[in-house]
Amino acid sequence: MTRPTVDLRPTTQPPFPRPRPLATFFTRPQVIALAAVLFVNWLLFPGFFSVTWQDGRFFGSLIDVLNRGAPVAILAIGMTMVIATKGVDLSVGAVMAISGATAATLVTSGIPAPIAVAAALGTGLLCGLWNGILVTLLEIQPIIATLVLMVAGRGLAQLITEGYIVTFSDPLLIFIGTGSFLGFPMPVIIAATLMIAATLSVRRTALGLLIEAVGVNRSAARFAGLKAGALLLIVYSFAGFCAAVSGLIVAGDIRGADANNAGLWLELDAILAVVIGGTSLMGGRFSIPMAVLGAMIIQAMNTGILISGFSPQFNLVVKSAVIIVILVLQSPLSARLFRRLPGAPK
Amino acid sequence: MKVIKTLALGAGLAGLLLSTAHAEGLQGKVIGFSQIGSESGWRAAETSVTKQVAAERGVDLKFADAQQKQENQIKAIRGFIAQGVDAILVAPVVATGWEEVLTEAKEASIPVVLLDRGIEGPEDLYLTSVASDQVKEGRVAGEWLVGTVGDQTCNIVELQGTVGSSPAINRKQGFEEAIAGHANLSIIRSQTGDFTRSKGKEVMEGFLKAEGGGANICAVYAHNDDMAVGAIQAIKDAGLKPGSDILVVSIDAVPDIFSAMVAGEANATVELTPNMAGPAFDALQAYWDTGAEPEKFIITESKLYTPADDPQGEYDRRKGLGY
Numbered sequence: 001m002t003r004p005t006v007d008l009r010p011t012t013q014p015p016f017p018r019p020r021p022l023a024t025f026f027t028r029p030q031v032i033a034l035a036a037v038l039f040v041n042w043l044l045f046p047g048f049f050s051v052t053w054q055d056g057r058f059f060g061s062l063i064d065v066l067n068r069g070a071p072v073a074i075l076a077i078g079m080t081m082v083i084a085t086k087g088v089d090l091s092v093g094a095v096m097a098i099s100g101a102t103a104a105t106l107v108t109s110g111i112p113a114p115i116a117v118a119a120a121l122g123t124g125l126l127c128g129l130w131n132g133i134l135v136t137l138l139e140i141q142p143i144i145a146t147l148v149l150m151v152a153g154r155g156l157a158q159l160i161t162e163g164y165i166v167t168f169s170d171p172l173l174i175f176i177g178t179g180s181f182l183g184f185p186m187p188v189i190i191a192a193t194l195m196i197a198a199t200l201s202v203r204r205t206a207l208g209l210l211i212e213a214v215g216v217n218r219s220a221a222r223f224a225g226l227k228a229g230a231l232l233l234i235v236y237s238f239a240g241f242c243a244a245v246s247g248l249i250v251a252g253d254i255r256g257a258d259a260n261n262a263g264l265w266l267e268l269d270a271i272l273a274v275v276i277g278g279t280s281l282m283g284g285r286f287s288i289p290m291a292v293l294g295a296m297i298i299q300a301m302n303t304g305i306l307i308s309g310f311s312p313q314f315n316l317v318v319k320s321a322v323i324i325v326i327l328v329l330q331s332p333l334s335a336r337l338f339r340r341l342p343g344a345p346k
Numbered sequence: 347m348k349v350i351k352t353l354a355l356g357a358g359l360a361g362l363l364l365s366t367a368h369a370e371g372l373q374g375k376v377i378g379f380s381q382i383g384s385e386s387g388w389r390a391a392e393t394s395v396t397k398q399v400a401a402e403r404g405v406d407l408k409f410a411d412a413q414q415k416q417e418n419q420i421k422a423i424r425g426f427i428a429q430g431v432d433a434i435l436v437a438p439v440v441a442t443g444w445e446e447v448l449t450e451a452k453e454a455s456i457p458v459v460l461l462d463r464g465i466e467g468p469e470d471l472y473l474t475s476v477a478s479d480q481v482k483e484g485r486v487a488g489e490w491l492v493g494t495v496g497d498q499t500c501n502i503v504e505l506q507g508t509v510g511s512s513p514a515i516n517r518k519q520g521f522e523e524a525i526a527g528h529a530n531l532s533i534i535r536s537q538t539g540d541f542t543r544s545k546g547k548e549v550m551e552g553f554l555k556a557e558g559g560g561a562n563i564c565a566v567y568a569h570n571d572d573m574a575v576g577a578i579q580a581i582k583d584a585g586l587k588p589g590s591d592i593l594v595v596s597i598d599a600v601p602d603i604f605s606a607m608v609a610g611e612a613n614a615t616v617e618l619t620p621n622m623a624g625p626a627f628d629a630l631q632a633y634w635d636t637g638a639e640p641e642k643f644i645i646t647e648s649k650l651y652t653p654a655d656d657p658q659g660e661y662d663r664r665k666g667l668g669y
Contacts, residue, residue, distance in 0.1 A: 163384040254543040261542040306552030312538035
């Protein structure tokens with residue numbers, strides 16, 4: 001009887017990418033795409049890059065792109081991790097609505113704002129945990145498991161607000177949505193902080209490697225001694241947390257929780273941002289900063305359309321055309337073509 | 347023909363006889379109301395106003411919420427027919443697929459009144475329909491602006507509703523009709539804000555940047571109040587004063603636009619009245635009292651509200667309605 005042999009020698013391909021030098025950063029398709037979109041915006045509206053200082057904060061279209069892109073960027077941070085585990089979270093838009101509704105309803109009923117914010121974030125964590133439980137313990141496929149909350153969650157949010165747009169004048173909540181710090185809008189500061197924290201915690205520890213391992217092959221990861229279930233619970237909870245943060249921002253921005261519209265369809269933008277960022281829906285290798293960059297590309301496009309003066313019937317057509325170009329740029333075929341260019345990374 | 351005439355005469359006589367029995371109006375009538383669901387604040391207000399008006403007139407209102415599903419509405423209507431109600435109000439969720447169930451109601455001699463949306467199909471399936479004229483709403487908003495700016499040049503930015511939706515198309519058309527022929531008024535930018543506050547704010551931010559920080563903009567016309575509320579915040583963020591630096595005119599008359607008026611940040615709104623049931627009850631009463639068929643399309647009033655119309659009072663009156 002022969003025993004199966006296990007080859008423990010290193011494979012020829014490294015299991016995860018080595019850190020690349022900064023120079024190659026600028027030849028990445030995402031960076032080129034962002035530059036191209038910004039350039040087109042500048043052609044359409046010459047004042048696009050002008051940033052002025054007004055009322056103690058930066059003011060300009062470029063700041064708008066960062067500010068408006070922040071909610072999707074924050075969603076994309078959580079979504080990247082979920083997608084890296086070969087999952088997907090369709091419920092983040094609905095969780096945004098729940099979080100905003102929770103915070104708004106609590107402050108309008110006289111609860112202090114810090115508690116309301118904590119409750120909203122806690123609700124987001126719980127929603128994420130619920131998704132994680134469906135995916136790990138009940139082994140429901142992620143797309144279906146999170147679809148449950150995507151549909152039911154908006155109903156929950158409507159129950160919380162009783163169908164009203166709950167408006168508030170609480171300074172803390174409004175500050176989260178529209179305040180500024182060091183001249184930048186709060187949403188941008190929050191998104192940047194979350195991005196740096198998340199990136200450090202996955203790249204400076206083994207967490208990122210473990211997430212990729214689960215994404216590539218969950219059974220293999222489990223047999224290798226990884227607590228895949230616990231890891232998935234953490235990842236989905238984090239996605240829920242990110243969605244709750246986004247929900248607070250969106251509610252603070254309009255000084256009200258709109259359960260019908262807050263975060264509507266943003267899960268799709270978040271998934272798109274992750275995919276534009278180069279993370280495969282098949283799981284494995286992922287990059288959080290690139291997903292954030294993807295969110296910025298989407299927003300730069302949206303802002304560009306708004307200031308271009310096209311009639312709104314063209315919005316979706318223009319957007320999809322640009323997205324197709326970006327995805328083609330990232331395809332293996334064009335990657336091969338890119339490598340032939342002089343100066344491109346070999 | 348003769349038979350029909352005799353029948354009609356009989357019905358008329360019966361109506362006359364009945365009218366004496368119903369001198370106190372709709373007291374004691376049982377009326378079923380199949381509502382779409384709670385899709386928006388306006389819809390919730392329509393529900394509460396309908397219940398209010400019914401209570402005032404002594405109508406026993408049977409309310410059914412369809413949760414945005416036509417099959418639920420059809421079930422509810424069949425239920426009303428089985429209960430033998432005196433009349434049925436329907437706010438149809440979609441335009442098609444009503445022939446069968448409305449024929450059943452017709453066979454049971456129960457008059458049906460459509461509220462705020464029309465249906466496709468033979469007009470004899472329902473007694474009448476009560477709805478607003480969306481083109482007129484836009485026209486009233488436009489006429490207000492024409493009257494307000496006088497001879498001054500006025501560059502308008504427009505926040506459209508959801509692309510392709512009938513209120514967006516009609517409210518745009520009505521507004522354009524009103525400002526046509528006034529060369530000093532022109533729409534310089536028009537984009538969709540999807541009827542939501544956050545998109546209204548985002549689009550307005552873009553407009554302000556693209557038009558010299560707002561210096562070129564004289565007025566913003568929003569297809570609904572929610573987008574106007576978002577735009578007001580964007581104008582304030584840009585360091586301008588909404589209501590004076592940039593005029594704000596919108597449609598719907600929801601409570602929050604009145605609180606903006608109290609603060610001097612909104613200038614005019616055109617009401618889309620949630621009271622569709624009032625005219626419907628009037629039509630039913632007239633039908634029962636005299637037997638006269640009402641007009642097929644009853645158009646509700648599109649009333650203009652400005653800060654001169656006691657915005658605080660309007661706010662207080664509306665805020666409990668569920669907007």
